[in-house]
Amino acid sequence: MNDLPKGWQSVSLGEIGLVQSGIGFPLELQGSTNGLYPVYKVSDISRSVAQKNGNLETANNYVSEETATLLRGHIFKSGSVLFAKIGEALKLNRRGFIKREGLADNNVMGFTAEEGIDDRFIYHFLRTQDFAAYSRSTTIPSIRKGDIEGITIPLPPHAEQTRIAQKLDELLVQVDTLKARIGFIPELLKRFRQSTLTAAVSGVLTEEWRAAAKLNLNWEKTSIGSICNKAFDGPFGSKLKSDDYTVEGARVVRLENIGHLIFNEDKKTYIGEEKFEQLSKNTLEAGDVLFSSFVDEEIRVCQLPKSEESFINKADCFCLRVDSFSANPAFVMYALAAGATYRRIKEAVHGATRPRINLGFLKAFEINLPSIQEQNEIVRRIEQLFAFVAQLEARVQAAQVRINQLTPSILVKAFSGELLPQNYNDEPAVELIARIAAERSRNLPAKKIRKSRQSGIIRPLRESTTMSKRRQDKDVLGQPYLRSHLHRLGSKTTADVLFKTADLSIADFYKQLAWEVEQGFIQDHGHTLEASDAP
Incomplete structure (x- = not known):
């Protein structure tokens, strides 16, 4: 805290406020939605951060004045800041700013500033602190009252605290709004992709192309099995066990590798050369269509990319080796990934505990198949549009990185005195701190x-x-x-x-x-x- 701006002073949080833990909240007293006081829990803090910019004014539990007296809990006044003090929630570093006074349970700790300290200034400062770093426990992270009291804060004059807090409120709301707006773009792009597939497999995407070629919409219902040279599942049971996996060798395609129109390279599993020879009939080739038997939120289907490595598939990872004279493998993949396909298959497995299909179902499944020339044109147009979407996604991701850096950058400027110009007529912070210390001294209980x-x-x-x-x-x-x-x-x-x-x-x-x-x-x-x- 060297080189502080003029009028600022380094001070510990314990010198300018009260740190207080919550109280035990018996299960038999929980569940009431009416009462004078809310009892704030970690879940309430998390919800306030997610939905109300950190403002705490409602809770899932309330107690009457009589129950609050019985609990002998501290009443956190409006303007106090609450945060988790134990467990994994501590690592999330979420802060709740109390708008309605209330109690807190014993997983929560709070800070209440003294008179003359701007509550919002303290709230924003506490957002910059990583409380998990103060934890002494490696098993269950937790912090103590003294940990928070000992944190040093660069304190400006009271009037400057208020100006900084007001500016931060203004700027950070704008940042949050920007995050929300740009955060919706990936979902729009996902919908665009699905709309493109819908248009592609219904003939809408190539309507003008057919008109120019003077062709009619003459698509035939065709089963997947009839356009494949080979379709097979991976080895089951004792044929391929986890004990067979090695650190190098031939690759094993598992369910986690098959994404929606993407082959996920993140997780790599290998088997040795001898095992690969035993399972050689499951050898995969570049361009094979891979299909996950499990159908949940979307169809997971992709093509095996070109690679110098050898691959086999595991059980429940279906391989479709499409006859390129009958169909374009990429078109088959896109047809299977379309929303209409998802809805038909989902309806077929409705009610199953683990929604999945077998290879026989997939081979009998029918898609609308145009001529090979139109398939090629459809694939070309899809890939052109998807490449454009990928460029947009890259730009959005870069923008999100920059936006996510805005809040910490603004907070750093705020607490170094660089966010706003100073008014040198403001009363120095050292005088405010002295008044707080004097007031505390006067309020100490006298000895009998x-x-x-x-x-x-x-x-x-x-x-x-x-x-x-x-x-x-x-x-x-x-x-x-x-x-x-x-x-x-x-x-x-x-x-x-x-x-x-x-x-x-x-x-x-x-x-x-x-x-x-x-x-x-x-x-x-x-x-x-x-x-x-x-x-």
Whole structure:
């Protein structure tokens, strides 16, 4: 934090705010959608980030004021920032900005800034921090209160904090809008591809071509098996086991290699030369149409690309070796990848636990087949359009990379003082920090003292010489002893006042108070206590 702008000051988060963990939230108290206070969980934070730009104003669980008192949880005020403190969610580094005060469960931690610190400024700063880096555990990542309190923040004057926060709100909303708009483009391009295939296999794509060639739409329903020189599945069971795989040798085409119109090279599996010889009848050739037997969200079909490597197929990876005099293998692939094909096959396997077809079904499946000349023209036009789409996708991906760099870049500028011009008339941050420290010092609880009768000197109260009751007494232990004192006092009162009348030691007093609150004899309202009507 060297070379800070004029008026800025390095300070720890613990010096300018309160870090507080959530509380245990018993299962029997969960599930209510009504109540005064929301109880924020990690899932609520995640949803706020995904749907509401990080603004936390709703939750899946609510509690009444009475239940909140029973839970003795901290009420996080509006403007506090919540985040996960344990588990895999910690690594996601999501932050929720509270719009409606509420509690948090014990998987959540929160930061509440002191008066004079801009809440939105703190929220944006915390978005720059990788809390997972502070985790000490390698098994289950987690952070502690002290980890957050010790983080150093470059703090500008209060007025500059507000200006920076407002500018960040403005800019980052624009970035998020841009992300959403460009993020929709890949889906549009996917639809364009599918529309192209629909037009191709229905004859629409080559309608003008046929008119120029003075040809009619004379396509014939043809089974896949009738246009293949060979169609086969991969070896099953003991013929090819995982123990047969090696680090090099002939390639094995598995289901994960067969994508929608793409052969995925990411995962490579090999078998040795001896095993390859045993399975030589499953040898694949460049241009073979590969079809996945499993049909889920789309048809997975592609062609085997040219390669110097040898390949065989595994079970459920069908190979169609198309007779090039009868059909263009690429046209067959596109026909099988079309939406109409998907819908027909999906309907055929409807209700199956694992939707799949067998080789016999695929060989009997019929497609509309034009002349070989029109097939070639269709393939040419599809590949021309798909090449154009690929160029657009590359540009979109490059733009997405640049856009994703905008938010961290803007945040870096914001917290180095480079986002906005400074106003040197602003009160320096060091004075704000000093006021916060002074206010905290004034609010520290005072020690209990009494005046000595002999000398008039003020000395700390020594409870052992003044307290006559003990918690083990029969009228105290297991009895609503403190509630009876509250009845005599006649109204809500503070713990200090009740302590003075109870005549118990401090240790016994708080043990008895905790027990009577738990039993329902006393209602704890945070700053005051009240006798209940419980029997």
